[in-house]
Each structure stands twice: as structure tokens, then as C-alpha cells.
Amino acid sequence: MPSRSSIVAIGAAATVLAAVGPSAAAASLPDGRVVERASQTGGNGTPLIQTGSSLRVLDDDTVVATNGVSPLSDAPSGAPPTVVMRRTSTGWTTHQLMPSNPDPTSVYVLQDATPDLRAGLFFQTPSEIFSTPAERAAPGRFLMRTADGGSALVFEGAVDVASDLFPGGLSADGSTAYVAASSDPVSKEALRRTVFSWTSAAGTRPVAREAGDPLATCSTEVQGGFYAGATGLTTNAVSADGRSTFVQAFRTGDDTGAACPSTQQTFLVRDGRTVTRISAPTDPAVPASTGESTFVAATPDAGTAYFRTGAKMSTADGDTTSDVYRWRAAEGATPAELTCVSCGAAAAVTRVVAGPQGDVLYLLAGSQLLAVRDGATTTLDSGVSSVGGVSRNGAHVVYAKGATLWTSGAGGDAPTCVSCRADGTAATGQVQTAVLNKVGPTSDGTVGASSIAGDLLGAISDDGTTVAFVSDENITGDASDGPHHAFRWKRGQGVALIADDATNFGTTVSPSGNTVFFAAYGPVAAGDDDRSQALYAARVGGGFAVAVPPAPCSGEGCRPGGGSGPVAPQAPGSTAPAGVGNATPTPADDRLPAPAVAVLSLSSSQRAAAARTGTLRLRVTVAGGGTVKARATARIGRRTRTVATTSRRTSTRRATVTLSLRLSSSARSTLRRTGRLRVRIVVSLPKARTRTTTVTLTRKRG
Known part of the structure; x- marks a missing residue:
């Protein structure tokens, strides 16, 4: 039977609360943000959120994930690739969205x-x-x-x-x-x-x-x-x-x-x-056209719609390049109206982004960014290479100019650089938002957006003051040497670091701007013992109240009523460390982090360098300390052989290190002869889960 003093201690523990906050990797978050883990692990042990997953942030408390999402443990065998993550007062929950x-x-x-x-x-x-x-x-x-x-x-x-x-x-x-x-x-x-x-x-x-x-x-x-x-x-x-x-x-x-x-x-x-x-001329002076048209957007009442076409459907249209037209339904004695909203542009329209209400459009015509609102068209900026996300009220837009992100909008915002350094100079690394993938230098030497994907509404807050993005450059100067960092830009304050070692997808911002979501390999938040890739929320005033055991008693402090009494609860959003859904007590300062290892993906330029030099430089994030080892194998002839090994001693705290794997002469010879070598790399750390990655190297034969 427990002693009376131990019963008192247990009762005290039940009344002590603390906010769980960020780990050392994200120790000084801007705006009083606290990191929370938003996603869990899939039922088969794989990450629920994986590179390539599409995220839609509905508000500060709700995220929908589709594509490449792992099924949950309680899902039927034919689980759908759609899950909903919701925040409650005690943590984040995840459930399947299905009939x-x-x-x-x-x-x-x-x-x-x-x-x-x-x-x-x-x-x-x-x-x-x-x-x-x-x-x-x-x-x-x-x-x-x-x-x-x-x-x-x-x-x-x-x-x-x-x-x-x-x-x-x-x-x-x-x-x-x-x-x-x-x-x-x-x-x-x-x-x-x-x-x-x-x-x-x-x-x-x-x-x-x-x-x-x-x-x-x-x-x-x-x-x-x-x-x-x-x-x-x-x-x-x-x-x-x-x-x-x-x-x-x-x-x-x-x-x-x-x-x-x-x-x-x-x-x-x-x-x-x-x-x-609706894709037919309404002006009798314009002959009927058979040019192809594509629907773009409409208002919720279907009274106004926009479509894109290369056909001439207005006397203002002087060529057959792609233009955007606005159609308005007949109302009473007023006939239907068709207006070309991009005919004043010097080039064809190559991209259209519409606000959720269908009343504001952003057009990319050549390198000009145009805004269309209430039928009026204005030029916002030039030298634009791609158009990304739009705010939910349609008043603000994020776009790329070369290797930098910018924001402007139909609401009157002046063009402002989002991803520039504090001194105003343009960053030169690759950046990525919820919509724009890999803006910046690419392996072939070009600069621009390689693809458009993700949540159109997740790049910028409704009021246009907050943008979330990932960069492989240490823009703020206080990031680690990891390959990707999550940042938030705020009007009037500039760029601030949200997370080191973020993965290069999934960085989005809520409509209010109060929550920035980013993906990373855990553990990122204290109490998070899962080392797989997960979605995290850096939330203003975040954190959850959890039970914290009291300090061990001694002497008079073990008597009923002795000691200093229960510790006052800490409010969420305080400076205490950040946590996750079902959070656990914050580790003591002298407690080592749980052993963990995560392999960071190689960019196309890094793979090209490895194929050219014969040396793979693998970046690995290690927590808990010890000797991290890497072993690379490849098929040489008819056998799978070890082609490289290496090891490195790390500190007891979290660190990102580079492991150099020099390929064997037979592997380099196979790569030169065939032009292709598929290398499987196993990375291990004592008491941590082994990680495996596969890298395909290609080069010209000979």
C-alpha cells in the first residue's frame, strides 16, 4: 500500500499544469508561437503525411490532407487517401474522411x-x-x-x-x-x-x-x-x-x-x-467564333463567369493569343455582356488564379502580373515568372520574380519582397510555398517555378500580412546548416525563422496568419517521440495544458501540508517548452534527447555532383548522440555489393552532419559504363530506428 506522503504527491501531480512548447530546434519563435504536432503516424507505421501530400488549411484548427496519405490504424483496408486533422483543447486528432x-x-x-x-x-x-x-x-x-x-x-x-x-x-x-x-x-x-x-x-x-x-x-x-x-x-x-x-x-x-x-x-x-x-460573342459586330474555351471561375451565384480562349470575341481583341473574358448574365432588360479583361496586355495569358468568390482574378501575361476586379484590369508588377497563392478574400497574391517571392494585390498593396534578406538584397536559394514548387536555381541552371501544386489559399493570410515559405538558404542568419528551413514573413517585421530542418513541402499559413504549418522529421516538439515525418503547427499562443509530476520530496516536505505546495499552472503560450496532442512532461534540462536519425533528401544538383565526383555527400539529422553509420549497396554485375561505408561520432544533442560516401572503383566504373547506378543507403544509430534511402545517379556514358 502506498504511504500517505506518496498519496499526497500523486494528488498534487494531478493538479499541476504546464504548457508544452518548442524544442531547442525552434527555441525562439516569432509572435509568441508555440510548436504543436498536428499529425500522427499511420496505422502501418509509415508517416501519415509524406512528401507529395496535398494540404488544405481551412482555419487555425483544421487541416485536410490528400494524396500520399497513409491509412490510420482503425481504418478499413480500403482506406481513402483523405484525412482531417482537428485541434481540440487537449491536442490534435486525426480521422478519415469517408462515407x-x-x-x-x-x-x-x-x-x-x-x-x-x-x-x-x-x-x-x-x-x-x-x-x-x-x-x-x-x-x-x-x-x-x-x-x-x-x-x-x-x-x-x-x-x-x-x-x-x-x-x-x-x-x-x-x-x-x-x-x-x-x-x-x-x-x-x-x-x-x-x-x-x-x-x-x-x-x-x-x-x-x-x-x-x-x-x-x-x-x-x-x-x-x-x-x-x-x-x-x-x-x-x-x-x-x-x-x-x-x-x-x-x-x-x-x-x-x-x-x-x-x-x-x-x-x-x-x-x-x-x-x-457563355463562350460566344455578344456583340453583333463580332462574327461567331469556334475557338476553344476553358472555364476559369465564377461568382457563387453564377451571375458572372470567366473563361480563357484564343478566339476573338470582342472588337478590343486584336489577336488570337490566349485572353481571359468576363461573361455577365442578362438581368432584366440588360442583355448578357462579354468583356475581354486582358486584351490590353502585351502578351498571351499563361496562368490565371482566382479568389474563392470568383470576383478577383490574377493573370500572368508574359512577365506582367495583372489584377482583375469588378471588370477593371490593373498592372501590379513586371518581371514576374510565376503566380502562386491568393488570399481567401482575393485581395492579396503571392508570386515569383526570378528566385524571390513577392506579394502585392488588387487591394492596393505595393509590390513587396517576401523572401529577401534583412538588408533588402535578394536571396539566391530555392524557395517554396504551398503553391509554388522550387522557385530558384535548378539543376539545369534556369530560374523559375518548376511546378504549381498544393493549396492555392495556403500561401498568404487573409489580410495579406503573413506569408509562409521554405528556403534552402539561411535567410535570417540564425538557422542551422540543414538543407531546408521554414520561415514566416510578416508585413512591417520581415522574415523570421519558424523551424530548422523542415522538409520542402507542406508549409502553409492559416487564414488568420496565427498558425504556420510545416512538415519535418520529428521530434520537433517536446513530448514528441515519433521520429517520422509529420505536420507541425507553429501557433500564436499555442501549447496544451498537461499534468506534470512534482519534484521529489525530502524531509519535512514529504509530510502532509509540507513543502511549498502545488506549483501554479502555466498558461498555454508561455515560455515553457512546446508539445503535441497527448503530450508528456517536458524533459529535464540534463536529460538527453531520445536517439533518432533522419536522412535528408538529395537535390538534383547534389545527385549530379555525386555522379560526377563519385562521392555521395549525405546530410543526416541526429539526436541523442553516438556514432552514426552509413552503408551503401548497389547491384554490380549480377550481385548486390557494398560500394561505400562511413561513420561519424556526433554530440549528445541534436545536430545535422554530412556523411561522405566514396563509391568503390567497381561502382564508379559501372556508373561510367552504363550511365546509371541505383544506390541503397542504410543509416543507423545505436538505439534508434534504422533509416533507408535510395539514390539513383545518372551521367553520360564513357
Whole structure:
């Protein structure tokens, strides 16, 4: 039986609270931020969030992750690649986003969702791994997760119709869904691709298939969808009330009849019946055009829409380069109006980014950045190489000029450098936001954005004052020698370091600007003992209250009522160390960090240098100290052989070190002869999980 003094100590421990805060790697965060771990480990032991995962930050407390996401331990075998991370008063929770009562032999892919995530449109298909051959022969289906938690069948495809089902869109309240299919939902007979609408009251029915409608003889597709919205391809293709949708229609090889356009055109369908072609000249002085058009954005009421085309649809359009047009619906006695909003630009429009309300657009025409608001077009900046994220109110935009990030906006912001150093000079390293990938010098010597991906709305806060990004340059001068660092820029304050050793994806900012999300290999926050890649939140006033055991008593302090009494609780957001969801007490200052090792990825230029010199320089983050070892193997001839080994003693604290692996003469000879060598590297540290990475080296033969 425990003594009375030990009972008192246990009771005191239950009343002592402390905020859990950042580890030494992120010890001096700006704005009073505290690091929290937002994601957990997947059920199969792999990281839940992995390089390539797409993140959508809805607010300070909610993140949706898609693509490359590991299933959770309590998920069915056919787990969908969509999870929701939510913050509670005690930590971050993670759950699958999927229909109710899911089939464990199926995979569910989210197509679109309501802003509150209560309703969603899913595509269900048999799992290639967990289903039987007979189950894999079943057709795909579109399912609705309704706002009340139930499920409804939207459309089931036909087994023998190739390319049968196509993504659709969802109204803001979840009452109406649109999908496209190449079969009849009842008879299963093949059709030209047709748009169908679904409501809980009317079920599923075709959109505008009456005789005489141009859509009756054309292949069509709806322009909505969750993924389209995530990458900025379309905005509000389905109206907020679900009564209207914008569709693309085009002629296929067997289409005949004048009603079907010869090239892709944009149509508006209202109430499932009324069809209006918006990509057609409204000025009688402009001849009818057949040039291809692509829907860009619309306002939530479908009263105004934008599309891009190379056709001349206005007397102001003096060429056949790509331009953006604004269409406004007829209202009362006012006829429909078509206006070219980019015809004054000196070059073709190559990228369009729209705000969530569809009333503000940013266009990249040549190297000019244009803003379109209320039909008026202004030039914001020149020398622009790519356009990235836009704020949720549409007033602010992030873009690249060469190797630097800038911000401006239709709200009147002057162009301001985001990733410049404190002295105003341009940083020269690669930078990356939630939308722009790898802006800066590349392996072929060019400078620019290599790709556009991720959360269009996650690069900048709503008020335009905060931007989150990753850079491989120590812009602030207080970062470690790791390859990637997460930064936040704030108007009037400049750039500040958020995290060392961040991975080069997933850095986003919440609408308020109070939370910067970044990915890193743990442990980053105290109490975080998981060494896999995870998503972290650097939150203003963050941290969670957790129980902390009192200091051991002695002498009079062990008597009831003795000692100094319970320690007063610390409020979250204090200077105490930062933590994670189910946090544990902060380690004492003299306690060593848990042994851990993480291998940092090699850039294309580093791989090229290794292929040229025969020496791999591998950067490894080590915690806990000890001798870190690396062993490289490769297939030489018909056998797998050890081609390099190395080791290095590290300090007892967290450090990033470089391991030099000199390839053997046989490995270098194979690389010269074949032009390619695949090297598998195993990195180990005593009492830590072994890490493995594979590097493919290529070079010219000879």
C-alpha cells in the first residue's frame, strides 16, 4: 500500500499544469508561437503525411490532407487517401474522411466537399489489394456523405463501358451534386459523356438532354471538384445553391450535327434545363467564333463567369493569343455582356488564379502580373515568372520574380519582397510555398517555378500580412546548416525563422496568419517521440495544458501540508517548452534527447555532383548522440555489393552532419559504363530506428 506522503504527491501531480512548447530546434519563435504536432503516424507505421501530400488549411484548427496519405490504424483496408486533422483543447486528432459504413474492400476518393466538411462526394472503386477478382470487376460508383451523416448513391457506372465515370462538383450546402458518365444510370447502355445532377429529393437525372439543346448531342463534363479547387484550376463551377453549373461541351469523333461545337466550349446550365453558351460573342459586330474555351471561375451565384480562349470575341481583341473574358448574365432588360479583361496586355495569358468568390482574378501575361476586379484590369508588377497563392478574400497574391517571392494585390498593396534578406538584397536559394514548387536555381541552371501544386489559399493570410515559405538558404542568419528551413514573413517585421530542418513541402499559413504549418522529421516538439515525418503547427499562443509530476520530496516536505505546495499552472503560450496532442512532461534540462536519425533528401544538383565526383555527400539529422553509420549497396554485375561505408561520432544533442560516401572503383566504373547506378543507403544509430534511402545517379556514358 502506498504511504500517505506518496498519496499526497500523486494528488498534487494531478493538479499541476504546464504548457508544452518548442524544442531547442525552434527555441525562439516569432509572435509568441508555440510548436504543436498536428499529425500522427499511420496505422502501418509509415508517416501519415509524406512528401507529395496535398494540404488544405481551412482555419487555425483544421487541416485536410490528400494524396500520399497513409491509412490510420482503425481504418478499413480500403482506406481513402483523405484525412482531417482537428485541434481540440487537449491536442490534435486525426480521422478519415469517408462515407458512413464503408466497404472494407473498396477505396474512396474525395471529389468535393462542403466548407464545413459535413458533406462530401466520393468516388468508390474496388481495392486492387483487398478485393477479389469478382469484386474488382464491379463498376465504380459516386456516393454522397450527407450532412446528417448518412450515405446516398449518386451514380453507379456500367461494367462494360470504358472510361465510364468522371469527377464532378458539389454545392456549398451539399444539397446538389454533379457528375459525368458515359452510361445510362438505369439501362446501363452507353451514352455520349453526359452530365447528371443529384439531389436527395429528385435523385439522379441527366442535365439538359432535351432535343435542340447543344448538350444533347455533345460529350460534356462538369467543371467542379475538390481537387480542381485545391490546385486553383476552377472556382465555383457549381453555384452555392446548386441550381447552376458550368460545363464543357465538345465534339467527339462520331458526333454529327451543327448543334455540337467543333471545339471545346463553355456552357451554363440552370435548373437542369436552361442552357446558355457563355463562350460566344455578344456583340453583333463580332462574327461567331469556334475557338476553344476553358472555364476559369465564377461568382457563387453564377451571375458572372470567366473563361480563357484564343478566339476573338470582342472588337478590343486584336489577336488570337490566349485572353481571359468576363461573361455577365442578362438581368432584366440588360442583355448578357462579354468583356475581354486582358486584351490590353502585351502578351498571351499563361496562368490565371482566382479568389474563392470568383470576383478577383490574377493573370500572368508574359512577365506582367495583372489584377482583375469588378471588370477593371490593373498592372501590379513586371518581371514576374510565376503566380502562386491568393488570399481567401482575393485581395492579396503571392508570386515569383526570378528566385524571390513577392506579394502585392488588387487591394492596393505595393509590390513587396517576401523572401529577401534583412538588408533588402535578394536571396539566391530555392524557395517554396504551398503553391509554388522550387522557385530558384535548378539543376539545369534556369530560374523559375518548376511546378504549381498544393493549396492555392495556403500561401498568404487573409489580410495579406503573413506569408509562409521554405528556403534552402539561411535567410535570417540564425538557422542551422540543414538543407531546408521554414520561415514566416510578416508585413512591417520581415522574415523570421519558424523551424530548422523542415522538409520542402507542406508549409502553409492559416487564414488568420496565427498558425504556420510545416512538415519535418520529428521530434520537433517536446513530448514528441515519433521520429517520422509529420505536420507541425507553429501557433500564436499555442501549447496544451498537461499534468506534470512534482519534484521529489525530502524531509519535512514529504509530510502532509509540507513543502511549498502545488506549483501554479502555466498558461498555454508561455515560455515553457512546446508539445503535441497527448503530450508528456517536458524533459529535464540534463536529460538527453531520445536517439533518432533522419536522412535528408538529395537535390538534383547534389545527385549530379555525386555522379560526377563519385562521392555521395549525405546530410543526416541526429539526436541523442553516438556514432552514426552509413552503408551503401548497389547491384554490380549480377550481385548486390557494398560500394561505400562511413561513420561519424556526433554530440549528445541534436545536430545535422554530412556523411561522405566514396563509391568503390567497381561502382564508379559501372556508373561510367552504363550511365546509371541505383544506390541503397542504410543509416543507423545505436538505439534508434534504422533509416533507408535510395539514390539513383545518372551521367553520360564513357
